[in-house]
Amino acid sequence: MLLSSITLAIVLISSNEITLAAPPPLPTGLEPESTGAPALPAGLSPDSAPSLPTGLATPKTDAPALPAGLSSPPPLPGGLAPNASPSLPAGLGSTPALPTGIEQTQSNPADVEEQDDTFNLFSGDEPFINVSGFWDIRGGVRTQNDPYQDQFSLGETRLQIGLQKDIGPVAINIVSDFLYDPIALNQHADLQTGNGWVDLREANIAFSPLSFMDIKFGRQILTWGTGDLIFINDLFPKDWQAFFIGRDLEYLKAPSDALKTSFFSDYGNLDFIYTPWFNADRSITGERLSYYNPMLDSLAGQNAIVESERPDAGEYALRLYKTIAGNELALYGYYGFWKSPFGFNPSTNKATYPKMRSLGASVRRPVWKGIANIEVGYYDSYEKGAGTNPFIPNSEARFLLGYEQEIVQNFSIGVQYYVEWMQDYNGYVSAQEQIGARVIRNEVRHTLTNRLTLMTHQQNVTWSLFTFFSPSDLDAYFRPSVSYKVTDAWLLETGGNFFVGKHEYSFFGQFVNNNNVYAAIRYSF
Template identity: 25%
Template structure:
């Protein structure tokens, strides 16, 4: 938290200025505790999720300065590496006239998509339990300084991230680790990926300009960053009928140019996002192949429909195009995915029933989450659902044995 302390100091100087503030206007302590458990739908019907998770949130408003910190504590009976204490967020914010600055560990959210990340790339994901966690639990906070210039119709957001934080993938005893399925006669060795050192040269920078026009919102962004995932560079040696593959994973820089918009009309909201990624590496189709650097375009188009009666329907079509395509790559030149999110609120909006489906038509690959939520009162909430994986593809079909029924109980205070 050295970065947080350094950036907090000048903000505390603002707070200490008697001309700006004379007292702490308010302080607040809240948070939640949640127990979650699941059972695999297929034999051996073991628990894929078994954890107790708590978050304590502290905040205070000192004149023009707002302080916030959130601490996590978890005991995970299924995934050993998840148990322990950690900082989720810890930052200070100073609000000026037409501008503000926030410094510290913070979650940064971009984009307008539902359950899909296209331009929402600033906070790296945590896929410890693949995509079965809510997106707010998937996003990791980053140590950053963020300055916003707030105009009447246009906002400008500038972000500096001096320290790199990678995406988290399942490892060790995690049941979401995918079996590599090495072919006969092949052995694999490797080393841990080395993260970029903390320096000005290795910093990440982002700029986003948002315009709020009559009946139309649009935003353009550029993000110079390290790819959240290491590139699996490899050396292949063949000797006496055997093949040895030695991996040397390395992180590489990418530049992301983003565009997003939304347009309401009657009972509908039309949304779109595009992200042009320059200089990203793609994995080869063969284990002994070579990763190739290509430019790509990720895009999304979506429609939100609220027909009344507490119904909500969100449909999205997303895709990825790889420019200068090479058939040796694992990913197709063009890929499409569809999502459909249907929700109905019942009993004076205390109960909601929803279904979220992800579908890749090329492989008939799909994931569906059916969820029932019940708010008992202002403190207690219950959730129950089913996650179903299927298809022949590598995105969801490989997890078909991890289809599960689950239950959560949360107490908020």
């Protein structure tokens, strides 16, 4: 009796190495209290250490009796499994070797602690100043002749250098492009228009004077609103020329010289942006892209370059926003000017930027399997004489509805419906008739857009097609492109810009002589 008990005890003790290896009722904090080793209880090391490194924790017994999928009853029947292998189902082979950390903690936990303090993966961590940028060469040609333009639509090389430095709580950020662009007519450097050999993209300081307040001061890129390549309440400057000739998309946004003040609270957030001098769009002037000239009533280009008078005043933009249960809500206000020179001064024969102020709102939220957005805006063209003066644009209401979804892996589709609705249309028509204008636009301009994006080759190749189509203007604009990340640093890209239109005066139709294809190579650092 006594003897058998003892024998039983010994058997249990010897066979219990395994059972004991599984810790008692899983201690909180997942560390055994008994040993100093942080990760593993003592029970595991003698049992596993010798056999594991070669992945032999469980000599592959390959019990042929167990067919795949048919598992043995889960936990260690009787707790007596001598090699712990019988409970492995067939087909599983040997179990994996334990990773280094688990071995290390057994052998020398101090090493790990030491590593924890010093080990850092990032090579260039916290240098004196962060430098990044790229070198980009790109060229493009027209796919048809244009009597008023060069055959080459694009031919340039640019070096972008970005510098970022934190001094205490202040972040300093400078991004500048240095470029050689033999195609540009005007080589004189102008930081406002981006002409010439230098295009200063950013030069600003950012800091938080109060816990609920941010300030960003200086040259900066500003974006808000919900549209995809359609901007209603984002009245920050755009570079349409860059967009149409095949520069990288980042150049669609032209820099603003502004003071941005942001306030944050649980009730909502407020951005207030003051631009002391008007930042116009870098719009189509005829220098590089031909356009419809209403004075000539024909397409024009370098024969009739648009000269404009910039207002000598500032701009104010405001956004109030808050997210409620996944709904991103925003209200917008703007006080300034039409961003492109839609006005005309007959006495100077120059295009003008008439006064404009706007109010708008947007909401963006998940809908079904994608993201939907609605944005509205009212452009109040309040320059004196608007409505009767044929050279000042009328007010407009604008509306956008969008939806984007990933259809299958790495393939997404976005669609948008966009409306520009001219106010006081009858006034506009009679004013245009007064001056004998040949072209009277529609009261409502409808536009549909479609974005297709497909990524292949481990997401290193991106195929994209963005289409604008206006059923009211009967014109369209196609932006196909393919880019290939050859390595982390090198990128190849090719694409095109194609315009079709029934009329040469419609928004996209006027660009029919600007159809172009381009290619680019870029090295990022």
